[in-house]
Amino acid sequence: MTLSLPQAQIAGVHHFRLGDLVISAINDGIFEVTLDVMANIDRAEAEKLQAAAYRRMPPRITINAFLVNDGHSLTLIDSGCGTIGGPAAGAVGRHLAAMGVRPEAIGRVLVTHMHIDHVSGLVDGEGKAVFPEAEIVVHEAEAKFWLGEVPAGAPEGLRDAFGIAARGIGPYRARLRTVAGGEVAPGITIVPAPGHTPGHSGYAIQSGGEHLLIWGDIVHMPGVQFANPEAGMVFDIDPAQGRATRRRIFNLAASERSRVAGMHLDFPTFGHVTRAGSSYAFVPEVWYPDV
Numbered sequence: 001m002t003l004s005l006p007q008a009q010i011a012g013v014h015h016f017r018l019g020d021l022v023i024s025a026i027n028d029g030i031f032e033v034t035l036d037v038m039a040n041i042d043r044a045e046a047e048k049l050q051a052a053a054y055r056r057m058p059p060r061i062t063i064n065a066f067l068v069n070d071g072h073s074l075t076l077i078d079s080g081c082g083t084i085g086g087p088a089a090g091a092v093g094r095h096l097a098a099m100g101v102r103p104e105a106i107g108r109v110l111v112t113h114m115h116i117d118h119v120s121g122l123v124d125g126e127g128k129a130v131f132p133e134a135e136i137v138v139h140e141a142e143a144k145f146w147l148g149e150v151p152a153g154a155p156e157g158l159r160d161a162f163g164i165a166a167r168g169i170g171p172y173r174a175r176l177r178t179v180a181g182g183e184v185a186p187g188i189t190i191v192p193a194p195g196h197t198p199g200h201s202g203y204a205i206q207s208g209g210e211h212l213l214i215w216g217d218i219v220h221m222p223g224v225q226f227a228n229p230e231a232g233m234v235f236d237i238d239p240a241q242g243r244a245t246r247r248r249i250f251n252l253a254a255s256e257r258s259r260v261a262g263m264h265l266d267f268p269t270f271g272h273v274t275r276a277g278s279s280y281a282f283v284p285e286v287w288y289p290d291v
């Protein structure tokens, strides 16, 4: 198959050229939240950081997925909320259509983890597969946790999350590829980043000497968590591991001057991490009208 690479930007989508690839950030919408979603940070400090970073209150969490076009195949990374994320989310399918991408042209979906805003776009309102030809790739620890038994005594919210994971992955069970590490597609390596969930992973992409780490949910609240990486989210499965992973990835990105992108970084999400003492900052990639 030969695909044409996008040449111009369209609303809700941002095309970024990485070597021979075009990587498109696709905005799924937002979650309207309160600071109650944050953990391990004093509420007043979170409010102060949010204000200092000129962020909205109550906060919004941006939701993104990504499409990798190598000129021959299309790889989607996560899928947004589909039909169950509320009225302000679920736009990935619409944006793919606006890009002229048919669902059957997606050959592979790399999943960072199995939360609602990452796997629910894999299925339609009736729970049927949206991407009829796609294999699903996910870290083995993620599949083992979410597709296994619900832990005894799990609170209701966690129980619901198990149902959401099973619903998103359900119709793909026969074409689910679980991996422990290494290259998962040409030029794309899985980067385990556990804590937020047991098999939470980023995907490192390289082409033509250029690199990008799509880091999944290392950050949910950019206004707060770059300044204070100890702050987590109430739905982190292992909060301490999540904090350690966030620091490790921030340090790696800052010292190697890596380019990163993320599911909850502000659209269009591409940029770099810098370090200042025990805090960090995000430097967005400069936007250009062409690709």
Ligand SMILES: [Zn+2]
Residues within 6 Å of the ligand: 115, 117, 118, 217, 263, 264
């Ligand atoms: Zn998320």
